[in-house]
Amino acid sequence: MLFLRKSQDRGYADHGWLKxxxxxxxxxxxDPRFMGWGNLRVINEDRVAPGMGFxxxxxxxxxxxxxxxxxxxxxxxxxxxxxxxxxxxVQRMSxxxxxxxxxxxxxxxxxxxxxxxxxxxxxxxxxxxxxxxTIPPANKQGKxxxxxxxxxxxxxxxxxxxxxxxxGLFDGNQAASLSLNPKxxxxxxxxxxxxxxxxxxxxxGDALLIQDESQIDIANGKSAEVLVFxxxx
Numbered sequence: 001m002l003f004l005r006k007s008q009d010r011g012y013a014d015h016g017w018l019k020x021x022x023x024x025x026x027x028x029x030x031d032p033r034f035m036g037w038g039n040l041r042v043i044n045e046d047r048v049a050p051g052m053g054f055x056x057x058x059x060x061x062x063x064x065x066x067x068x069x070x071x072x073x074x075x076x077x078x079x080x081x082x083x084x085x086x087x088x089x090v091q092r093m094s095x096x097x098x099x100x101x102x103x104x105x106x107x108x109x110x111x112x113x114x115x116x117x118x119x120x121x122x123x124x125x126x127x128x129x130x131x132x133x134t135i136p137p138a139n140k141q142g143k144x145x146x147x148x149x150x151x152x153x154x155x156x157x158x159x160x161x162x163x164x165x166x167x168g169l170f171d172g173n174q175a176a177s178l179s180l181n182p183k184x185x186x187x188x189x190x191x192x193x194x195x196x197x198x199x200x201x202x203x204x205g206d207a208l209l210i211q212d213e214s215q216i217d218i219a220n221g222k223s224a225e226v227l228v229f230x231x232x233x
């Protein structure tokens with residue numbers, strides 16, 4: 001089964017300093033048809049205005065990934081981490097039994113554009129954790145590069161969740177395939193450009209919800225950047 005969800009059908013919130021598209025129900029946006037997919041709970045596409053950001057706030061029992069597209073995100077948390085997250089980095093924070101953090105765009109003249117991704121963990125009340133890695137563009141060009149996984153496989157960040165997250169850059173005749181267990185679910189989120197996935201044409205912001213399929217086939221990219229999730233059912 002393939003279900004194409006168009007970019008314009010996502011939830012949207014404009015807070016002035018923050019403009020956010022919600023792939024799933026979040027905060028003031030609620031759609032009972034889109035409460036998550038498998039153990040993927042949140043994909044927010046956020047644009048944070050210069051000099052603005054999220055003040056200190058708390059999370060619990062969630063694996064949270066930040067994927068920066070442009071600008072830089074300044075992260076500070078109750079574990080003692082003070083980090084800048086530039087484009088190309090993947091950051092994972094395990095909220096576990098409770099963590100407080102803040103995220104800011106300290107630039108005076110540049111918007112920070114990033115994806116905030118929440119995945120439900122497979123163990124609760126763990127000790128909070130943090131990990132950040134740089135994924136060079138060459139690792140993603142024309143292929144699906146594993147960037148987050150349960151065991152840190154192939155240099156990915158590790159998660160306490162039954163899920164894998166891949167990132168890829170596709171243009172021209174570049175193509176890739178990913179084998180799936182048809183008993184699991186998968187989710188494709190196109191960040192930018194255009195792309196064909198299992199015969200479905202996607203444009204920036206579109207998503208493909210997948211179940212009962214044994215393979216994902218990606219082709220016909222035009223300046224495309226894509227995330228693919230292998231998820232528990």
